[in-house]
Amino acid sequence: MKKLAILLSGRGSNFQAIADAVAAGRIHNAEIGIVISNRPEARGLEIARERGLPAVCIPSQGLSREAHDRMVVDQLRKLEVDLVCLAGYMRLLSPLFISAFPHAILNIHPSLLPSFPGLNAQRQALEHGVKITGCTVHFVNEALDAGPIILQAAVPVKDDDTEETLSQRILREEHRIYPEAVDIVLSGRYRIDGRRVIFD
Ligand code: GRF
Secondary structure, X not given: OEEEEEEEOOOOHHHHHHHXXXXXXXXXXXXXXXXXXXXXXXXXXXXXXXXXXXXXXXXXOOXXXXXXXXXXXXXXXXOOOOEEEEOOOOOOOOHHHHHHOOOOEEEEEOOOOOOOOOOOHHHHHHHHOOOEEEEEEEEOOOOOOOOOEEEEEEEEOOOOOOHHHHHHXXXXXXXXXXXXXXXXXXXXXXXXXXXXXXXX
């Protein structure tokens, strides 16, 4: 049985999609060992507790990035977590964190990377005028939204889209590809060749 950790800061809808996939066996042979939020008010923490999953807040406010990451890493190590899934976790990870889990940290980003990294990716896409955007699941490395790409899904931009309507359409695809990527990574059915993630 592989153990997942979910790190989040807010709403937690991607976490829910992963939890549903674990419960339904679409993510094989896995359990969610812990849900960690850096913000006490995160809705995702409540959802975890409602589902009977272990959930803790490790507040980041007032701590240096390293000091906070060390507390999170200690917790993950203690639980012998196999894979860390960032799901709306609004923190950059320190090198200390990344080196503690080599090729075992995933993130989802609401654009077709390398376009529109960073905050407000959907707004960036609208402002740039692209006709197609989407979402990306990738390994986390030390640069922002830049690690090897595991899965992407394309989403059309409509002429009358607002940031909200576009975000909603992208979110549906996020909820589809994130669990799929988690299953692939946990199963080990891939190799990494430079920046490319090749499926076996
Ligand atoms: C998602 O759009 C995700 O791509 C981005 O942050 C948002 C988190 O939403 N990284 P949720 O908390 O999973 O609902």
